[in-house]
Amino acid sequence: MAAECGGSDATSGMASNPVVGVCADILIDFGGTVCFSETTEMMGAEHILARRACNEEVARRIIEIVANVEKAANAVGATVAGGNPTPGNMAGGLSTIEEKSLGCILKGGTRPVQGVLDFAQPITGKGLWLMDTPGHDAVSVSAKAAGGSHLNIFTTGRGSPLGNAIQPVMKVCANAATVAKMSDNFDFSAAPIISGLATKEAMGQDLYRLMIAVCSGQLAAAEAIGHYEFAIHHIGILD
Numbered sequence: 001m002a003a004e005c006g007g008s009d010a011t012s013g014m015a016s017n018p019v020v021g022v023c024a025d026i027l028i029d030f031g032g033t034v035c036f037s038e039t040t041e042m043m044g045a046e047h048i049l050a051r052r053a054c055n056e057e058v059a060r061r062i063i064e065i066v067a068n069v070e071k072a073a074n075a076v077g078a079t080v081a082g083g084n085p086t087p088g089n090m091a092g093g094l095s096t097i098e099e100k101s102l103g104c105i106l107k108g109g110t111r112p113v114q115g116v117l118d119f120a121q122p123i124t125g126k127g128l129w130l131m132d133t134p135g136h137d138a139v140s141v142s143a144k145a146a147g148g149s150h151l152n153i154f155t156t157g158r159g160s161p162l163g164n165a166i167q168p169v170m171k172v173c174a175n176a177a178t179v180a181k182m183s184d185n186f187d188f189s190a191a192p193i194i195s196g197l198a199t200k201e202a203m204g205q206d207l208y209r210l211m212i213a214v215c216s217g218q219l220a221a222a223e224a225i226g227h228y229e230f231a232i233h234h235i236g237i238l239d
Contacts (some may be wrong), residue, residue: 001027001211002149003036003107006137009092009157013103014191015174015200016155022204023153023211024109028127035123035149036108037140039065040080044098045105054112065132088158094237098137106134107155119233120146138231141169161185163227167176168220170211189219
């Protein structure tokens with residue numbers, strides 16, 4: 001299972017991502033593998049992920065990949081925080097990159113981080129893995145698909161129709177207004193958590209059962225609509 005977030009708002013970190021995190025923990029405890037990415041959206045929370053690393057080398061790599069993103073931005077006179085959160089994120093209630101990142105990493109659950117993968121590197125081990133990718137949704141989803149993930153659970157608050165050419169992309173949203181406007185795009189609503197009618201633990205179990213149904217042939221909403229986006233990030237130096 002891969003996990004992704006895009007078009008995030010305040011409900012993403014409050015409900016959608018925690019529900020996916022519960023689902024991720026269940027899968028890992030059954031011997032499965034979970035991978036999430038978007039290095040730019042670990043910034044400000046990398047120390048928390050590093051504390052969950054299975055060893056010192058993995059902890060060092062987590063800190064390193066986040067530092068490298070900031071160095072690359074600085075090299076061209078920019079900063080990651082200068083463009084993140086995006087205007088859409090801020091309109092949805094997110095104020096800083098740290099706040100966004102703290103919500104973002106919740107979709108990885110609570111289990112130890114087993115390792116850090118390069119962009120599109122094959123995911124060969126069990127447990128929780130990080131992949132070093134940009135924050136662009138289509139690129140990040142495609143990278144994890146190339147790495148071998150069978151299904152992607154994608155959280156959004158502002159809304160996103162993104163699918164993938166290789167794997168099903170399930171959409172989770174906890175913003176009731178967005179769910180109402182884009183109901184045909186979503187597989188799972190976590191809005192009851194925001195209204196106090198459900199817990200992340202109960203909804204995480206429900207999401208896990210839905211994930212199994214999609215893995216068994218039930219179409220995800222993006223598949224039914226016909227969204228099959230795919231994007232590849234350039235690696236290396238342009239000639």
